[in-house]
Amino acid sequence: MSGVRKQWLIVGLGNTLRGDDALGALVIRSLRPLVDSESVRLMECAAVTPELAATLAAVDLAVFIDASQNGPIGRIECQLLESETGGLPFTHGCGIAALPELARQLYGRAPTVYLLTARGGSFDLHDGRLSPATEAMVRPMVERTLALLADDGRDR
Amino acid sequence: MRRTITINPVTRIEGHAHITLHLDDDGSVADARFHLTQFRGFEKFCEGRPFPEMPALTARTCGICPVSHLVASSKACDELLSVTIPDTAATLRRIMNLAQLVQSHALSFFHLSSPDLLLGFDSDPTDRNIFGVLKIDPELGRDGIRLRQIGQSIIELVGGKKIHPGWIVPGGVAEPLSQDKREQIRGMLPEGLEIARRTWKRFRGLASKYADEAAHFGNFPTMFLSLVTATGGLEHYDGRLRIKDAQGNILEDDVPGDEYERIIGEAVEPDSFMKSPYYRPSGYPSGIYRVGPLARLNNCDACGTPEADEALLRFREMGRGRPVSSSFHYHEARLVEILYGIERIGQLIDDPEILSTQVRARARGNRHEGIGVAEAPRGTLIHHYKTDEQDRMLWMNLIIATGHNGLAINRAVRQVASQFVRGDALEEGMLNRVEAVVRCFDPCLSCASHAVGQMPLRVQLIAADGRILDEQVRPKA
Numbered sequence: 001m002s003g004v005r006k007q008w009l010i011v012g013l014g015n016t017l018r019g020d021d022a023l024g025a026l027v028i029r030s031l032r033p034l035v036d037s038e039s040v041r042l043m044e045c046a047a048v049t050p051e052l053a054a055t056l057a058a059v060d061l062a063v064f065i066d067a068s069q070n071g072p073i074g075r076i077e078c079q080l081l082e083s084e085t086g087g088l089p090f091t092h093g094c095g096i097a098a099l100p101e102l103a104r105q106l107y108g109r110a111p112t113v114y115l116l117t118a119r120g121g122s123f124d125l126h127d128g129r130l131s132p133a134t135e136a137m138v139r140p141m142v143e144r145t146l147a148l149l150a151d152d153g154r155d156r
Numbered sequence: 157m158r159r160t161i162t163i164n165p166v167t168r169i170e171g172h173a174h175i176t177l178h179l180d181d182d183g184s185v186a187d188a189r190f191h192l193t194q195f196r197g198f199e200k201f202c203e204g205r206p207f208p209e210m211p212a213l214t215a216r217t218c219g220i221c222p223v224s225h226l227v228a229s230s231k232a233c234d235e236l237l238s239v240t241i242p243d244t245a246a247t248l249r250r251i252m253n254l255a256q257l258v259q260s261h262a263l264s265f266f267h268l269s270s271p272d273l274l275l276g277f278d279s280d281p282t283d284r285n286i287f288g289v290l291k292i293d294p295e296l297g298r299d300g301i302r303l304r305q306i307g308q309s310i311i312e313l314v315g316g317k318k319i320h321p322g323w324i325v326p327g328g329v330a331e332p333l334s335q336d337k338r339e340q341i342r343g344m345l346p347e348g349l350e351i352a353r354r355t356w357k358r359f360r361g362l363a364s365k366y367a368d369e370a371a372h373f374g375n376f377p378t379m380f381l382s383l384v385t386a387t388g389g390l391e392h393y394d395g396r397l398r399i400k401d402a403q404g405n406i407l408e409d410d411v412p413g414d415e416y417e418r419i420i421g422e423a424v425e426p427d428s429f430m431k432s433p434y435y436r437p438s439g440y441p442s443g444i445y446r447v448g449p450l451a452r453l454n455n456c457d458a459c460g461t462p463e464a465d466e467a468l469l470r471f472r473e474m475g476r477g478r479p480v481s482s483s484f485h486y487h488e489a490r491l492v493e494i495l496y497g498i499e500r501i502g503q504l505i506d507d508p509e510i511l512s513t514q515v516r517a518r519a520r521g522n523r524h525e526g527i528g529v530a531e532a533p534r535g536t537l538i539h540h541y542k543t544d545e546q547d548r549m550l551w552m553n554l555i556i557a558t559g560h561n562g563l564a565i566n567r568a569v570r571q572v573a574s575q576f577v578r579g580d581a582l583e584e585g586m587l588n589r590v591e592a593v594v595r596c597f598d599p600c601l602s603c604a605s606h607a608v609g610q611m612p613l614r615v616q617l618i619a620a621d622g623r624i625l626d627e628q629v630r631p632k633a
Binding site (some may be wrong): 050051053054098101102105106107 | 267286287290291294297298300301302304305308
């Protein structure tokens with residue numbers, strides 16, 4: 001076992017002013033007291049930008065957390081992101097799936113990237129408060145994220 | 157039979173718009189229009205709000221250049237307070253404004269326009285994106301990301317957030333700069349300057365490959381509007397308005413921002429939510445002018461920093477004694493301004509008073525009208541406010557940088573379409589050129605920073621009776 005500590009990145013996506021879109025940010029805030037800041041970097045992002053590729057290239061595992069408009073209610077969807085390169089009409093944002101390939105091409109390495117989503121109910125204007133059903137997903141999201149980190153930690 | 161081609165949406169710009177090309181019977185372009193299809197309504201929904209809220213509210217106009225709105229709005233509010241803000245506050249505002257200039261220009265050049273410039277306007281559209289660029293020049297990709305990071309990091313260091321920092325406030329700034337943050341900013345500048353230098357040198361070589369595009373991408377005589385310093389130098393935060401004509405004669409100089417209405421009129425086109433400002437003495441639409449990096453470099457006497465001044469001399473060689481007229485050269489002008497921005501931040505951060513804790517003047521509203529003018533990355537930005545006795549907003553007028561360029565964008569689209577589009581054969585390369593001339597201006601059409609996923613380009617050739625004669629959709633299914 002190497003003495004080098006693994007580095008992990010957790011990104012909460014979404015706009016905290018848009019109802020359940022704040023889910024990612026609120027999960028990040030719940031995680032903050034539970035993780036070791038030496039090995040886990042927590043970020044809140046309103047949008048996925050190309051600059052994240054540089055951050056991604058420096059970690060061993062990344063987990064993106066987002067509210068979705070589709071999918072089963074009350075259940076977490078966990079997706080291992082595959083590389084995406086073709087046909088991306090690049091603007092100032094980019095798709096999450098494009099990030100690992102961008103990191104690989106630019107910096108020569110990319111971590112395993114998971115996307116955790118839970119369906120949101122309302123994305124109307126609302127200041128940082130979730131609907132009750134989405135609020136109930138914060139704790140499971142936190143636990144699922146910690147479980148992914150624990151699994152990756154055992155792999156080293 | 158008169159026909160219309162619609163390009164909707166235009167890709168690789170900030171916001172959403174479409175272009176219509178109107179063809180004559182023989183398939184030649186008779187007219188072309190650039191339509192902004194979003195309605196924002198900031199001027200209306202800000203009415204009745206307390207004026208100190210304006211910097212934070214109006215910054216939401218844009219997720220790319222919120223700092224520009226913070227600066228212009230706070231300057232308008234400074235006037236409403238009737239205060240002169242502390243010198244250190246003005247210097248800190250300048251640093252943030254320049255950091256935004258750097259990151260925004262980097263976004264435009266590296267992320268939005270480099271696929272055209274490196275891969276070619278006729279290249280396969282499925283490759284003509286950042287991944288295509290990375291295949292042939294990964295260093296350019298890394299440079300673009302790093303330069304953006306540097307600009308955004310400086311904004312975050314001084315303002316607390318990369319996007320929508322609430323740190324620029326009426327009367328100054330909310331917090332002074334710490335020594336630690338000063339050193340962090342200093343530490344990033346050499347790398348930023350090296351990237352800027354390298355990119356500028358590389359692009360000068362590329363521009364010669366696109367002589368045809370340079371000749372037809374919005375290459376026509378117009379006036380140019382920008383701020384300049386009291387001595388005619390390049391200016392982005394304060395200064396006075398200057399207008400030059402296409403021959404380089406100064407038509408207006410030393411115009412205070414408060415007098416913008418004397419020289420700028422505003423027209424409205426029936427098919428766009430974008431206003432069309434014009435030089436008032438010349439009338440509408442003859443009073444067409446351009447703003448932004450091309451205008452700033454054409455208008456100023458010098459940049460005031462060593463490497464940017466050297467680059468300015470090279471830039472001006474293209475004008476042969478006159479202002480540089482092709483909108484294609486906005487790209488190079490942006491690179492010169494990135495050089496300037498980094499050099500100038502280096503000068504400002506060394507100001508011995510930069511750590512002063514006197515950074516805010518406090519007052520209640522003392523006037524009922526205030527005007528703030530600053531240079532956003534895309535050009536001159538004007539915020540004009542009127543308030544009532546309770547300091548609530550009665551009226552607001554915003555003239556956005558991209559709006560100033562509205563008439564020129566329309567004309568540029570028409571010129572490119574006339575040169576490259578033949579209506580009986582819709583080819584990818586010619587349509588991309590029509591989009592690319594819009595990208596030269598780097599229009600910022602909204603605060604929409606949440607794109608994109610797949611952003612399709614749909615082009616339809618429509619007969620006068622409404623029949624679709626031809627259609628292309630990008631990307632193909």
